[in-house]
Amino acid sequence: MRQLLQLILIIGLTALMLPSCQKEIEVQPPDYEPKIVIEGSIENGSPAMVIVSRSVPYFDPIDIQTLMNDVFIRDAVVTVSCDGQSEQLHFALCEDSPVYLAYVGQNIKGEPGKRYDLTVEYGGQTYTASTTIRDPFRLDSAWLAFSDANDTTPTSRILLTDNPATHDYYQFRIKVHGKRLHDRLWVTSMPVAFDDATFNGLTVNYEILRANPSALFAPTMTDEEKNEFYRITYRKGDTIYLKTSMLDYDAYLYWSAMTYELAIGQNPFMSPAPVPCNIRGDNVIGVWCGYGSTIDTLYYADDNRLQRVRR
Secondary structure, three states, X not given: OHHHHHHHHHHHHHHHXXXXXXXXXXXXXXXXXXXXXXXXXXXXXXXXXXEEEEOOOOOOOOOHHHXXXXXXXXXXXXXXXXXXXXXXXXXXXXXXXXXXXXXXXXXXXXXXXXXXXXXXXXXXXXXXXXXXXXXXXXXXXXXXXXXXXXXXXXXXXXXXXXXXXXXXXXXXXXXXXXXXXXXXXXXXXXXXXXXXXXOXXXXXXXXXXXXXXXXXXXXXXXXXXXXXXXXXXXXXXXXXXXXXXXXXHHHHHHHHHHHHHHHHOOOOOOOOOOOOOOOEOOOEEEEEEEEEEEEEEEEEOOOOOEEEEEO
């Protein structure tokens, strides 16, 4: 029996050492059909912000110059309406936009319980969408969670009590302002959005992890800057802003599907999943999203003192 096993092992090792047969194949991607991309939001207390752009093929290189010259659309007519009042948004510098430019409003600001209609006119086509702003939600508590007494890089945890009378859709976003890291944009947690199907009416203890932010500016970063930027834990001296947002159902469907896309986005061998779109029109993708939000602030002081305030 031992001799038989030795013979099998020798044959197996020999097979691994033999040159493998390889056949070179060529893969021809299908013809690409560009789409209009509309990504807009309005939040309680803030005006609308909308980005209108063209989609690009998956394998095409993307840099700032390409975005500015070939991707972003600057001559669309973008209008937001609510309660019989309409406002045309203007294309301008915007600190809340990933690339500092967007169509922004001024007069119409988000209010809980109201519906907001979006109209985008471009290239002879009209695209429309509607969203609502849900009532903002207050967390029971939020804190920095350490794994043990020697841990100096905590994560954040929350305690929330869900409303049993409503079906709720949650999204959490994080900004870190520290000694070396200063988030300009809100960074989503993972998952990006979830509903209360598994804890309707219950009190839950949940860990909020800062997901990977945009890699758009990574090529210009040093290794030290990347280590700061792409981290999910907090360090001494950090001020952590935690935004809790309530979504309507259509926005939840979009962001829930985006969880998968963001998770496999760096892997070209995974099959993309369809992402629901609440924009009506031909050959368009994107989302028009209303946010009902509150912000909590956590401080991780140099002397290990922890403090939490609510804004």
